[in-house]
Amino acid sequence: MTVSEAKTSLKALQEKMSAYGHALGLLYYDGVTSAPRGTAANRGQTMGVLSEELYKLTTGQETVALLEFLDGHKDELDEKEQRMVFLLLKNIRQMQKIPMDEYIAHEKLVVEAEDAWHTAKESSDFPLFEPYLEKLFADARRFAGYCAPDKDPYDYWLNEFEEGLNREKADAFFAALRSHIVPLLQKVCAAPQVDTSILQGHFPEAQQDVLSRRLMAVMGLDPDHVGLATTEHPFTTSLGSHLDERITTHYYEDDFASSLYSVIHEGGHALYDTGSDDSLAYTVLDGGVSMGIHESQSRFYENLLGRSRAFCEYLFPVLAEIFPDQMAGHSAGELYKALNKAEPSLIRTEADELTYCLHVLVRYELEKAVMAGALAVHDLPAAWNRLYKEYLGVDVPDDRHGVLQDSHWAGGAIGYFPSYALGSAYGAQFLRKMKETVDVDDCLRRGDFKPINDWNRQHIWQYGCLYRPGQLFEMAAGEPFDPSVFAAYLEEKFSDLYGL
Numbered sequence: 001m002t003v004s005e006a007k008t009s010l011k012a013l014q015e016k017m018s019a020y021g022h023a024l025g026l027l028y029y030d031g032v033t034s035a036p037r038g039t040a041a042n043r044g045q046t047m048g049v050l051s052e053e054l055y056k057l058t059t060g061q062e063t064v065a066l067l068e069f070l071d072g073h074k075d076e077l078d079e080k081e082q083r084m085v086f087l088l089l090k091n092i093r094q095m096q097k098i099p100m101d102e103y104i105a106h107e108k109l110v111v112e113a114e115d116a117w118h119t120a121k122e123s124s125d126f127p128l129f130e131p132y133l134e135k136l137f138a139d140a141r142r143f144a145g146y147c148a149p150d151k152d153p154y155d156y157w158l159n160e161f162e163e164g165l166n167r168e169k170a171d172a173f174f175a176a177l178r179s180h181i182v183p184l185l186q187k188v189c190a191a192p193q194v195d196t197s198i199l200q201g202h203f204p205e206a207q208q209d210v211l212s213r214r215l216m217a218v219m220g221l222d223p224d225h226v227g228l229a230t231t232e233h234p235f236t237t238s239l240g241s242h243l244d245e246r247i248t249t250h251y252y253e254d255d256f257a258s259s260l261y262s263v264i265h266e267g268g269h270a271l272y273d274t275g276s277d278d279s280l281a282y283t284v285l286d287g288g289v290s291m292g293i294h295e296s297q298s299r300f301y302e303n304l305l306g307r308s309r310a311f312c313e314y315l316f317p318v319l320a321e322i323f324p325d326q327m328a329g330h331s332a333g334e335l336y337k338a339l340n341k342a343e344p345s346l347i348r349t350e351a352d353e354l355t356y357c358l359h360v361l362v363r364y365e366l367e368k369a370v371m372a373g374a375l376a377v378h379d380l381p382a383a384w385n386r387l388y389k390e391y392l393g394v395d396v397p398d399d400r401h402g403v404l405q406d407s408h409w410a411g412g413a414i415g416y417f418p419s420y421a422l423g424s425a426y427g428a429q430f431l432r433k434m435k436e437t438v439d440v441d442d443c444l445r446r447g448d449f450k451p452i453n454d455w456n457r458q459h460i461w462q463y464g465c466l467y468r469p470g471q472l473f474e475m476a477a478g479e480p481f482d483p484s485v486f487a488a489y490l491e492e493k494f495s496d497l498y499g500l
């Protein structure tokens with residue numbers, strides 16, 4: 001085999017992997033959007049077969065020989081090829097450590113667990129979901145043990161979702177945020193409360209759908225490559241490559257802001273994924289590099305831009321056009337204040353920018369305790385309710401509004417949550433850097449996202465997974481990570497909003 005032949009095989013291998021990923025992704029997407037209820041077992045069967053084939057392809061002898069050959073000829077590879085080989089080999093070395101039957105059983109478990117979670121959430125029935133969650137945590141612990149026997153299992157997963165993260169760093173990060181947020185929240189709660197009547201009323205789903213499509217266009221999402229559907233818990237997924245992206249939302253007819261910000265959040269993820277350079281399509285470098293950087297983009301659009309005063313000035317006339325009766329007699333200023341009302345609440349996805357990180361902190365503490373064996377899955381609901389009382393001061397009425405609210409654990413994603421808080425903090429530094437060269441507020445007031453998207457594309461999106469997340473962060477932000485920038489941003493914004 002010559003190096004040139006091996007490079008051709010490397011390309012073909014990734015195209016094949018991408019095709020399996022496309023099929024698996026589409027099956028998953030169908031399952032959580034429009035598939036009939038009774039189809040989960042069939043889908044689980046098919047996904048099991050496809051996962052087995054993908055596993056064989058990814059870890060097979062031929063693939064390993066090819067990658068090791070290329071790894072031995074590193075200096076003849078370009079930067080992208082070197083990174084592809086590195087990532088593929090890293091993945092193989094990890095997957096080889098997980099017995100194939102356990103890997104396949106896990107894939108099936110996730111499909112069944114998500115189905116059980118849907119039913120359990122609807123009926124607020126934690127015991128129905130509990131046996132699945134037991135198994136998911138057990139798998140997470142066991143798989144971490146196979147992949148990194150010397151590492152703490154939760155540290156292993158934190159690092160999987162955000163390279164470089166461990167409990168020590170996360171503890172320090174959350175402690176820093178908590179020390180700023182809790183006293184600020186106390187001052188906000190003691191201040192005169194903002195009027196939110198502009199958000200109240202009846203907002204028919206059909207008109208909310210018009211608003212979603214309008215927002216997607218304003219954000220610069222290409223309707224030929226980004227689809228929108230409805231689901232219980234909004235999410236984004238790439239299918240096969242950055243050329244096929246799907247986002248989802250959930251409409252509540254008494255609350256247009258919920259879907260509004262789901263669309264902007266998921267739209268931020270989709271912008272990031274679809275912003276990969278075209279040369280990365282059908283390779284492992286395509287799409288976002290880490291969960292933390294991904295959330296930095298989604299939460300950047302959702303909060304730093306979407307909940308800014310400047311964007312509300314653009315948004316209000318749009319809302320007045322779509323919901324003329326509901327917006328009559330209101331103003332952009334009222335909208336800005338209402339959309340930023342900060343108060344302790346129950347649901348993470350609808351939490352304001354200020355309290356959001358406390359919701360994440362609850363999940364972090366619980367995952368850490370369950371993974372360490374210090375908390376039984378059976379006791380999660382009670383522990384959840386206790387921490388919500390302690391950190392946010394709220395009483396959780398039932399598990400639907402408590403421990404069953406998020407889909408992440410059902411999907412097997414344990415260690416994902418901290419990346420939401422990290423992403424929020426990354427975004428504040430990106431914004432500060434962007435403002436050196438882009439008049440962000442002026443763009444937002446005019447509903448012109450192009451200069452903002454161009455900056456993000458140039459500094460972040462185009463690279464896909466070419467650089468490690470920490471490296472990419474510093475390249476884009478022009479400085480090391482510093483959570484105090486985010487804390488200062490919150491302090492300034494909420495002091496101004498509440499006249500503190």
Ligand code: ZN
Pocket residue numbers: 265269295298
């Ligand atoms: Zn997200």
